Amino acid sequence: MQDFPPQNISYTTFKLNGFLALGEWRPILSIPYFIMFLLSCLSNSIMIYLIVSQKTLHSPMYVLIGFMSVVDLCWPICFVPSLLLNFLFEWNGISLVSCLLQMFCIQLLGAFQSTVLVWMALDRFFAICRPLYYHKHMEFHSFLKCIIVPVTRNLLLNIIMISLAGKLNFCAINEIDHCFCEHMGLVQLACGDISINNLIGLVSTFLIPTSDFLFITASYIIIFASVMKSGKSHLKALNTCITHIIVMTVNLAFALIAFMSYRIRNNISPGVRVFLSTMYILFPSCFNPIIYGVRTTEIRKQFLKFVNNMKVLPQ
DSSP states (O other): OOOOOOOOOOOOOOOOOOOOOGGGGGHHHHHHHHHHHHHHHHHHHHHHHHHHOOGOOOOOOHHHHHHHHHHHHHHTTTTHHHHHHHHOOOOOOHHHHHHHHHHHHHHHHHHHHHHHHHHHHHHHHHHOOOGGGGGHHHHHHHHHHHHHHHHHHHHHHHHHHHHHHOOOOOOOOOOOOOOSOOOHHHHOOOSSSSHHHHHHHHHHHHHIHHHHHHHHEEEHHHHHHHHHHOEEEEEOOOOOOOHHHHHHHHHHHHHHHHHHHSSSOOOOOOHHHHHHHHHHHHHHHHHHHHHHHHOOOHHHHHHHHHHHHHHSSSO
């Protein structure tokens, strides 16, 4: 029987027990997660190197793709190493402070990724619908003005969410059914009222990824309408838009399913919920650089040039 601490004492350490139902098969899970982690690190590092080193990739659109690669490189680092140690050696302990810090980093990076997709949509909007004003609105000073509101929104909502979670008392159980510290995974272990935490979580979900999704969708509707009306050929720009739509739709689908699975009655098992939460981070981190590298002509050319140069290096 579980020994509960007194009600006035709160747990300060927790155990991450994601995929615990798999028992002795859990170590095998480390193989696909390790492969995806390596793919993410390698592909995003190459993408960042290409965009930084090649002057032809220093235009706003490619710089934004570089920002996306930085997020995709850092995001899995927040949890995959500890996940692998958990699977292989059962090192599953984490302090409350470390848990809150991990939660903050994961959520802030996720919010920033959503914001980068909004900036990409704005880049395409000005490039296609307002080409005469493109450089005026996408130059560095204008860009800095544009990021103030979304960055403030992301920081403020996440600070509030983490601060409220840190004030809770965890006096019933200290086992988190997850592979990393997710907001509702931790909050639902609290003894007191968590309605305000649940509300802030929902507000963050709809003010960041959902509102960004609606803004991006509206901008692409305007872009497609403008192209159809003008009758001009913008295949290259539209190709980039389609890439953004693919990335955005997959990201939002994983995010909403993972977030809402805690809040509505459903038959989703804990293992499936944990899998969706990890894929919400790992899937875009692995495949964003591949998607952009394949579908963006200039990046593909520079990558092939990079590979050819590697081949001719002296042995």
